[in-house]
Amino acid sequence: MSKPLLGVALGAILGAIDGLTAWFTPAVRDQLGGIVVGSTIKGIIAGVAIGFFAKKFHSLPIGILFGVLVGAFLAFLVALMQGGYYLQIVLPGTVVGLIVGFATQKYGRAPAAAN
Numbered sequence: 398m399s400k401p402l403l404g405v406a407l408g409a410i411l412g413a414i415d416g417l418t419a420w421f422t423p424a425v426r427d428q429l430g431g432i433v434v435g436s437t438i439k440g441i442i443a444g445v446a447i448g449f450f451a452k453k454f455h456s457l458p459i460g461i462l463f464g465v466l467v468g469a470f471l472a473f474l475v476a477l478m479q480g481g482y483y484l485q486i487v488l489p490g491t492v493v494g495l496i497v498g499f500a501t502q503k504y505g506r507a508p509a510a511a512n
Contacts, residue, residue, distance in 0.1 A: 399452070399505060400505030401444075401451075402448065404444035404500075404501045404505070405441055405448060409441050409444065411440055412438070412439055413436065413437045415436045415490060415493050416433030416434070416435065416437060421485075439471050440497075442471060443471055447464045447497045448497075451501035460501060460502035463498055467494050467498075468491045468494015468498075469487060469494060472488075472493075473490075
């Protein structure tokens with residue numbers, strides 16, 4: 398699977414799981430559906446960015462760092478719009494970025510060399 402496609406697929410799956418962690422915050426359980434949808438979209442956006450980065454730069458440490466930064470930044474923007482729950486939003490978002498950054502570098506297929 399190509400690095401961008403792997404990033405999108407993994408970002409969507411982990412984004413949905415990230416959204417489901419809202420269950421552990423009782424004050425927002427009634428908004429769980431919207432949170433899961435939003436987190437899935439956030440995961441897809443992160444996956445696209447991380448996947449294309451991994452396609453261009455072939456370095457595991459730099460790919461992981463980029464994934465962490467993208468995941469944390471997008472999660473911080475969501476927390477900022479939400480007006481609270483920073484730790485509950487930023488921490489899982491950062492972990493999503495870390496995992497997608499690692500997986501795209503480690504398991505994504507590099508583009509075929511042009512002859």
